[in-house]
Amino acid sequence: MTTAAIYAAAGILLVGIGLYRLVTTGDLLRRVVALNVASGGTGAVLVAAAWRAPPGPTDPVPHALVITGIVVVVSTTAVALALIRRLHDEEEPK
Amino acid sequence: MTDLALDPLGLLVVIPLLGALAAFAWPRGATGLSLLVGLANLAVAAALAVKVATVGPAHHALGGWGAPLGIDLAADGLSVLMLLMTAVIGLLVSFTAAAAFAATPGEDDAAARRRACFPPLWLLLLTGLNALFLSRDVFNLYVTLEIVALASVGLAVLSGTRAALEAGLRYLVASLLGSLLFLLGVGLIYSAYGRLDLDGLAALAAPAPVASAALVAMLAGLALKSALFPLHFWLPAAHANATAPASALLSALVVKGALYVALRLFTEVFAPADPLALLVGLLGAAAVLWGSLEALRAERLKLLVAWSTVAQIGLIFVAFALSGTIGSAAAWQGAVLLMLAHAIAKAAMFLAAGRIAEAAGHDLIARLDRATVRPGLALFAFGLATISLIGLPPSAGFVGKWLLMEGALTAGGWAWLAVALFGTALTAAYLARPLAAFLRFDRVRRPLADEYAWRLSDLPPLALALMAVAFGLVATQTLDLLAIGSPLGIAP
Structure with a gap:
């Protein structure tokens, strides 16, 4: 089993863990965290796709994809947190 | 640059x-x-x-x-x-x-x-x-x-x-x-x-x-x-x-x-692989049934229109089941026309529903027939959009469904034909609910003449609804345009 395959398998496992938590929890904040775990797994799969046999350099394209993916997840998480906070404020008016 | x-x-x-x-x-x-x-x-x-x-x-x-x-x-x-x-x-x-x-x-x-x-x-x-x-x-x-x-x-x-x-x-x-x-x-x-x-x-x-x-x-x-x-x-x-x-x-x-x-x-x-295409088609058929049943049960007008989207999208996914068969070209053409038809009709319908809810003060279907103010143009636009969603000629919905069913017939997929036909009947059934409420006047007590309020914002849904009905008349030109570059394996 190559290093890349181990990372890819770990990534898919992370996606599975994130998905499982996402469907089993009703708590909004936990759902957002579960999505972040799953997206970490997706990132790991992409990073594993960049692996090349040792003498050669790694493939930079998946790295660029992962960085874009991280930016997307950070911004969507921010939107989700803002919505959760808004709902929370509506529940407990100051 | x-x-x-x-x-x-x-x-x-x-x-x-x-x-x-x-x-x-x-x-x-x-x-x-x-x-x-x-x-x-x-x-x-x-x-x-x-x-x-x-x-x-x-x-x-x-x-x-x-x-x-x-x-x-x-x-x-x-x-x-x-x-x-x-x-x-x-x-x-x-x-x-x-x-x-x-x-x-x-x-x-x-x-x-x-x-x-x-x-x-x-x-x-x-x-x-x-x-x-x-x-x-x-x-x-x-x-x-x-x-x-x-x-x-x-x-x-x-x-x-x-x-x-x-x-x-x-x-x-x-x-x-x-x-x-x-x-x-x-x-x-x-x-x-x-x-x-x-x-x-x-x-x-x-x-x-x-x-x-x-x-x-x-x-x-x-x-x-x-x-x-x-x-x-x-x-x-x-x-x-x-x-x-x-x-x-x-x-x-x-x-x-x-x-x-x-x-x-x-x-x-x-x-x-065939099983995957079949699975997508079956899920589409299930969506037609479930979305329509929920639309039949919906209490609010906007919820009915939203459930109708689930059903209509399901019908488009039925075309996926015909990919790879001899009927696939017609089925894809039908799917694209249904996408266009649904987009135009549904935009008209949601805008009209918004106007109706605004004028009546609520959008409960059961109480719409008691509304004293009736935005005539918005009701008319909703009715026209209904024609296209059900798929009556000459609307775009009609041509789209026709092509989809032709694809199913050519490929010998009788079950898909039944899904499209039954879906059409269900669409007519759930859209008849708001239409019946619009057309019922006996519960309105005030004189009707001054209650047909209309505004500038009635015009976009009306324009969209007219487009949805008349779109079938330019279906040939649309299909010619679609064939350019042979997307979806459609020969020009």
């Missing part, structure tokens, strides 16, 4: 993006700006359509870097139809939004926020959709899907009510999950083939186990985003609780974005 400024493909992304930024930075002029940008976008889309119709498919390598390293934009007949659909519906919806969110004396903060936030969000959505329809690269498709998702969630929660916020959050989580599954598929594709552009993949794609896994992950993500049964759970609440212009955009355009990507992947990149 100079070539970008002159190329319609680049302009279609740059104009709405700059418009969105300007509308965000200058809230006072945002409404006017959104109309201006909508008009400019329509002009460029029309110019591109003429160019594609006369010269052939258009192509542009951004910054002079071609695929596989750079990002290519390209437009064939299918892209052009989708771009035109977005431009026309978007412009008419912006007109309604301008009227619906217009400043009134003594308004609260929420009304001012809606007026200031709708234009930038809509223009951002337009940027994402235009880029989506022009992309020829799976990763680029992922990014555009994400832009569309963020803008749509913003539009869904614009009304600011608690129900809308809850529905919007559920929509955001579902949409983000769909994007993650899609991205996972992109990663698997790259590890299998080492490239991401659609044309290169189409040439390479020898069936590999990894490619099948990638297709399943991507299709699952897209099914979640386009609300294919049983992944539709987020749609009814999100679409029914948004403000009318936002619902119209979400139901008419946003759902079609994911559907478009699914169409492209299915027909151009992968040769999907």
Whole structure:
């Protein structure tokens, strides 16, 4: 089993863990965290796709994809947190 | 930069993006700006359509870097139809939004926020959709899907009510999950083939186990985003609780974005295994049944219209089951026409439903026949849109269903024919509920003459509804345009 395959398998496992938590929890904040775990797994799969046999350099394209993916997840998480906070404020008016 | 400024493909992304930024930075002029940008976008889309119709498919390598390293934009007949659909519906919806969110004396903060936030969000959505329809690269498709998702969630929660916020959050989580599954598929594709552009993949794609896994992950993500049964759970609440212009955009355009990507992947990149095509078709059939039954039970008008979207999208997914058969070309043509027909009719219907709810003060179907104020033009627009959704001639819905059924007949798929026919009967049944309430007058006590109120904001839904009915008359020309560049394996 190559290093890349181990990372890819770990990534898919992370996606599975994130998905499982996402469907089993009703708590909004936990759902957002579960999505972040799953997206970490997706990132790991992409990073594993960049692996090349040792003498050669790694493939930079998946790295660029992962960085874009991280930016997307950070911004969507921010939107989700803002919505959760808004709902929370509506529940407990100051 | 100079070539970008002159190329319609680049302009279609740059104009709405700059418009969105300007509308965000200058809230006072945002409404006017959104109309201006909508008009400019329509002009460029029309110019591109003429160019594609006369010269052939258009192509542009951004910054002079071609695929596989750079990002290519390209437009064939299918892209052009989708771009035109977005431009026309978007412009008419912006007109309604301008009227619906217009400043009134003594308004609260929420009304001012809606007026200031709708234009930038809509223009951002337009940027994402235009880029989506022009992309020829799976990763680029992922990014555009994400832009569309963020803008749509913003539009869904614009009304600011608690129900809308809850529905919007559920929509955001579902949409983000769909994007993650899609991205996972992109990663698997790259590890299998080492490239991401659609044309290169189409040439390479020898069936590999990894490619099948990638297709399943991507299709699952897209099914979640386009609300294919049983992944539709987020749609009814999100679409029914948004403000009318936002619902119209979400139901008419946003759902079609994911559907478009699914169409492209299915027909151009992968040769999907039969069981998968069959599964998608069966889920589509289940969506027709479930969506229609829920629409029959819905108590609120907007909820009925939202459930109807689930059913109608299911019917379009039935075409996937016919891929690879001899009836596939007709079925795909039918699917594209149904996408266009549904977009136009559903936009009209949501805008009309918004006007009816505003005039009656509620949108409970059971009490609509007691409404003392009847917005005649909005009721008329709703009725016309009904004709296209049921699929009566000469509407676009009729031609689309006809072609889909012809495809099923040619391929010998009698079961699919039954699904389309039964779905039509169900559509007529649930849409008859609001129509019956509109037409019943005996419970109205006040004189009718002064109760047919109409406003400027009745005109966009009316225009859209007329378009939906008359669209079938130009179906031949539409199909000719669709065939340019042979998307979906349709021979010109």
